[in-house]
Amino acid sequence: MNNELMVKYEAGGQEIQLTQSDVKNFLVSGDANRVTEKEFKLFLELCKFQKLNPFLRDAYLVKFGDKDANIIVGKDFFIKRAYANEKFKKYTAGIIVLKQNGDLENRAGSFDACLLYTSDAADERSSV
Numbered sequence: 001m002n003n004e005l006m007v008k009y010e011a012g013g014q015e016i017q018l019t020q021s022d023v024k025n026f027l028v029s030g031d032a033n034r035v036t037e038k039e040f041k042l043f044l045e046l047c048k049f050q051k052l053n054p055f056l057r058d059a060y061l062v063k064f065g066d067k068d069a070n071i072i073v074g075k076d077f078f079i080k081r082a083y084a085n086e087k088f089k090k091y092t093a094g095i096i097v098l099k100q101n102g103d104l105e106n107r108a109g110s111f112d113a114c115l116l117y118t119s120d121a122a123d124e125r126s127s128v
Contacts, residue, residue, distance in 0.1 A: 005037070007044045011051040011058070018044055018054070023061060027054050030063045039069040046071055 005020040020040045024032045043054075043061045050073070052058035058077040063069040082088045097105045 005040055005044055007048040009048045009051060011047075011053040012056075014053065016047070016053055016055075018047060020044070023054070028061050028063060031065065032063065034066065035061065035063045035069055039063070039071075043069075043071050046073075052077060 006018065008015065008017045010016065020037075023040060023043060024035065028035055039061070043059070046052065047054055047059055050059075052073065054060070057074050059074065060072040061069055062072060079091065082091060092108070094107050094109045097107055099105055
């Protein structure tokens, strides 16, 4: 009997079947041989419960050396989920710069920080 970790779920209208071997062989960034069974389990379950498709880069499992693995959810997944919300209006992206005098300055662009706007928010924005 095969005791390999495996999950099945639907994401984006597609049935996803993820096994520990699939993740190790195709989806881990860094040192796949050092990912622990616990880290594989956490990644598989996160993908299942959040309906992430790691083959579309909704989620990443990153491992270097003996440090704990990092599980990263891609920003595009959050943007797709925002567009699926009927209250979503728009988002803006940019960078936040810490100036020498200690002030923070928001600059337009397409970095990892973005603001999501909904139709019912008091100040009409939420930071992600």
